[in-house]
Amino acid sequence: MTPAVAGGAPARTTPPLNRAQVLAAGVALADREGLAAVSMRHLSAELGVVPMALYKHVADKHDLVAGMIDLVVAGYAVPPPGLEWREGVRRHVLAARDALLEHPWLRPAIEAATQRTPAVLAHMDTVAGAFAAGGLSYDLVHHGMHALGHRIWGFSPEAFSNPPAPGTLPLPAPSAAEQHAMMAAVAQQYPHIAAIAIDTATRHPLGACDDQFEFEFTLDLLLEAVARLHVTGWSSR
Amino acid sequence: MTPAVAGGAPARTTPPLNRAQVLAAGVALADREGLAAVSMRHLSAELGVVPMALYKHVADKHDLVAGMIDLVVAGYAVPPPGLEWREGVRRHVLAARDALLEHPWLRPAIEAATQRTPAVLAHMDTVAGAFAAGGLSYDLVHHGMHALGHRIWGFSPEAFSNPPAPGTLPLPAPSAAEQHAMMAAVAQQYPHIAAIAIDTATRHPLGACDDQFEFEFTLDLLLEAVARLHVTGWSSR
DNA sequence: ACCTGAACACCGTTCAAGT
DNA sequence: ACCTGAACACCGTTCAAGT
Numbered sequence: 001m002t003p004a005v006a007g008g009a010p011a012r013t014t015p016p017l018n019r020a021q022v023l024a025a026g027v028a029l030a031d032r033e034g035l036a037a038v039s040m041r042h043l044s045a046e047l048g049v050v051p052m053a054l055y056k057h058v059a060d061k062h063d064l065v066a067g068m069i070d071l072v073v074a075g076y077a078v079p080p081p082g083l084e085w086r087e088g089v090r091r092h093v094l095a096a097r098d099a100l101l102e103h104p105w106l107r108p109a110i111e112a113a114t115q116r117t118p119a120v121l122a123h124m125d126t127v128a129g130a131f132a133a134g135g136l137s138y139d140l141v142h143h144g145m146h147a148l149g150h151r152i153w154g155f156s157p158e159a160f161s162n163p164p165a166p167g168t169l170p171l172p173a174p175s176a177a178e179q180h181a182m183m184a185a186v187a188q189q190y191p192h193i194a195a196i197a198i199d200t201a202t203r204h205p206l207g208a209c210d211d212q213f214e215f216e217f218t219l220d221l222l223l224e225a226v227a228r229l230h231v232t233g234w235s236s237r
Numbered sequence: 238m239t240p241a242v243a244g245g246a247p248a249r250t251t252p253p254l255n256r257a258q259v260l261a262a263g264v265a266l267a268d269r270e271g272l273a274a275v276s277m278r279h280l281s282a283e284l285g286v287v288p289m290a291l292y293k294h295v296a297d298k299h300d301l302v303a304g305m306i307d308l309v310v311a312g313y314a315v316p317p318p319g320l321e322w323r324e325g326v327r328r329h330v331l332a333a334r335d336a337l338l339e340h341p342w343l344r345p346a347i348e349a350a351t352q353r354t355p356a357v358l359a360h361m362d363t364v365a366g367a368f369a370a371g372g373l374s375y376d377l378v379h380h381g382m383h384a385l386g387h388r389i390w391g392f393s394p395e396a397f398s399n400p401p402a403p404g405t406l407p408l409p410a411p412s413a414a415e416q417h418a419m420m421a422a423v424a425q426q427y428p429h430i431a432a433i434a435i436d437t438a439t440r441h442p443l444g445a446c447d448d449q450f451e452f453e454f455t456l457d458l459l460l461e462a463v464a465r466l467h468v469t470g471w472s473s474r
Numbered sequence: 475a476c477c478t479g480a481a482c483a484c485c486g487t488t489c490a491a492g493t
Numbered sequence: 494a495c496c497t498g499a500a501c502a503c504c505g506t507t508c509a510a511g512t
Binding site (some may be wrong): 086089090093094108111134135136137139143144147148149150151173201203213216218220221222223224225226227229230234236 | 349440463
């Protein structure tokens with residue numbers, strides 16, 4: 001076995017790793033052998049390096065998977081601007097679906113993740129913007145996103161209220177000043193998410209997003225739509 | 238530390254374990270500490286037994302989790318008979334949701350499982366029956382179930398076509414005789430699933446359930462329903 | 475700055491043995 | 494029939510050390 005560099009570099013035979021390489025290798029490995037095969041040890045072997053070397057580029061296993069998710073989600077295809085709102089939303093959702101079909105591990109990975117990553121939030125904001133482009137109220141945008149639900153992945157409405165798994169320590173509540181700074185930063189980066197949050201807070205001053213309401217809203221929307229097809233004698237093909 | 242039995246049973250201090258006890262302990266442990274805490278070693282310690290003892294009652298880890306899923310799904314509340322079909326479906330879905338809220342590990346467990354278990358199939362059949370009670374065509378029942386999608390858990394339409402994870406060996410295709418026997422057994426136990434399968438096979442002789450069609454069917458159903466709310470000036474609260 | 479080696483506390487599962 | 498003990502091939506992550 002000769003080192004990868006042919007010329008004769010003296011001490012360091014291979015260039016040092018970086019985060020992007022580690023994440024890309026993780027994505028490639030997951031594509032090839034599934035998410036379960038992405039262990040620190042297996043991935044490091046793939047990169048010709050000892051397991052602990054990865055910890056220079058990745059905080060821990062969760063950070064590795066979060067980075068892999070973001071790498072893919074940031075690459076979602078973006079439809080051309082100026083589409084009618086329904087077509088715009090449609091294209092965004094189908095673009096996300098394309099990525100999910102290409103990377104079957106992505107959906108379980110996003111579902112298992114406890115924190116939403118920046119690219120995931122950005123996609124959420126983009127889809128909310130596509131709704132808002134049609135002049136829908138942010139109230140309806142909010143519920144519309146909940147209705148699409150897991151169809152938009154990366155973005156999933158559960159981002160708003162994800163019950164922590166048992167055995168997880170609750171994060172310390174941010175102070176008022178921290179909350180203010182956070183809101184300002186979110187409003188800057190994710191204007192549509194901020195608009196929904198403000199609209200929701202105005203409507204329901206107690207703050208909480210009522211999951212039960214969202215669930216029944218979508219359920220009834222779907223049942224009514226199916227019933228409508230039933231009475232019109234709809235048939236596939 | 239004295240044995241649990243007080244009276245003075247001579248050799249065997251505790252009654253032998255059985256499958257139901259193991260599964261119930263697994264459910265209790267998952268409820269208390271999350272699915273990740275349910276390891277063969279941890280669960281066996283909980284039962285005061287060596288890890289290998291569990292393998293007398295459970296084939297392996299997958300069988301343990303499948304048994305835990307079935308235990309909960311078989312306990313879904315059943316709405317009273319004779320309801321209008323939409324209300325019937327609604328109650329079944331909300332009963333499943335109640336169980337999911339009570340056992341937060343259930344959804345990830347069902348999602349991660351590769352095989353549908355008997356109780357999950359039975360629930361599916363029950364919901365299909367609730368649709369069919371309204372006189373809907375099995376074509377529409379099929380698409381309606383796909384539209385409800387993950388809202389009915391245990392039951393999820395992906396049961397029809399679950400892409401195997403990479404690295405999983407494909408099961409050998411059943412012979413024609415085996416297929417015939419399987420269909421007969423299914424038709425016996427799950428009449429509504431069988432009716433949908435027959436209807437689908439009649440419509441699409443090539444057999445496959447077109448996931449892309451299902452996805453877009455639901456997507457468009459939802460977008461149209463939201464658009465309808467938009468034009469009527471719908472507002473929450 | 476980046477990588478290594480040995481170690482720790484975990485996994486699921488096998489096999490042969492005990493009672 | 495049911496449970497045990499030792500072993501194997503894995504995990505993620507720590508710490509102190511190398512270059």
